[in-house]
Amino acid sequence: MLTRQKAAVFSGIASLLLLASCGNDPVSVSRTNADNSSVVGAVAPSARHIDINGPYIYISATGGATGGGPIYRYSNASWIREAGYSGFSDVKNLGVQPNGALWFILQTDNSIYFYSGGSSSRAPGSSVDIDVGGSANSPKVWMIGYDGSIRTWTGSGWSSSMGTAWTIAVEPSGIPWIIDYNKAIKKGNGVSGGWSGPSLGTGYAIDIGTGGVYKAGLDGKIYKYTGNGTTNSWAVKGTITGATDVAVASNGNPWCVTSSGGVYAWNGSSWVRM
Secondary structure, eight states: OOOOOOOOOOTTGGGSSOBSOOOOOOOOOOEEOTTSOEEEESSOOOEEEEEEETTEEEEEESOOTTSOBOEEEEETTEEEEOGGGTTOOOEEEEEEOTTSOEEEEETTTOEEEEEETTEEEEEEEEEEEEEEEEOSSSEEEEEEETTSBEEEBOSSSBOOOOOBOSEEEEOTTSOEEEEOTTOBEEEOSSTTOOOOSOOOOBOSEEEEETTEEEEEOTTSOEEEEOSOSSSOOEEEOSSOOOEEEEEEOTTSOEEEEETTSOEEEEOSSSEEEO
């Protein structure tokens, strides 16, 4: 979920600034709300990772002491920091549940935290990537452990290892897809894992939503999967380059993060800066 899983593209997206270019526009806090959330403005801070699930759009930014950064949520055409996770400034990866609860991983020690109801708490284990599918009442949480092991949340801890991978993404049905250490893309056999199917091409990051499967290719372009689950067939989406992470909105359109930290969304005909 690097990558992963993932939200409604708000109306008026085409007017939300800039066609795709890969610069980094600095932003600063413009106001603090009554609930202590901070509004930083309409252009996202320099980002490292993005995840979307239903109406919930999150990024982990850059700028932390060891390479991670703070968490921001996109809401009402602005990027905000909520009080429940504002104390974490070195987050490297995150995954959002269908109900908006958030799992995130710290860069400093690979520890896992869970944010819900306005507060964050430590979860067991250590991880490098995490993603969530399933439903609001039955979320399916998958992660890649610090040792590369593929594990799923049992409700009180993590399952035994089901192989190794580089990154993971989870379908709305709960079925995981992985990219292995050779950058090969594989789809799980079911919600319990297993990776016996053929390689479905290569990629750097992947995400799945109701509108399909998207990847950030090794060439930095965004592609949509056009195969049948057993074939390697992808179609390029627009002309953006330098993409390092991807997430799929509930309307089926992809968002991405570029190597320069820019956050972009596909509006149906072009990439726009968010």
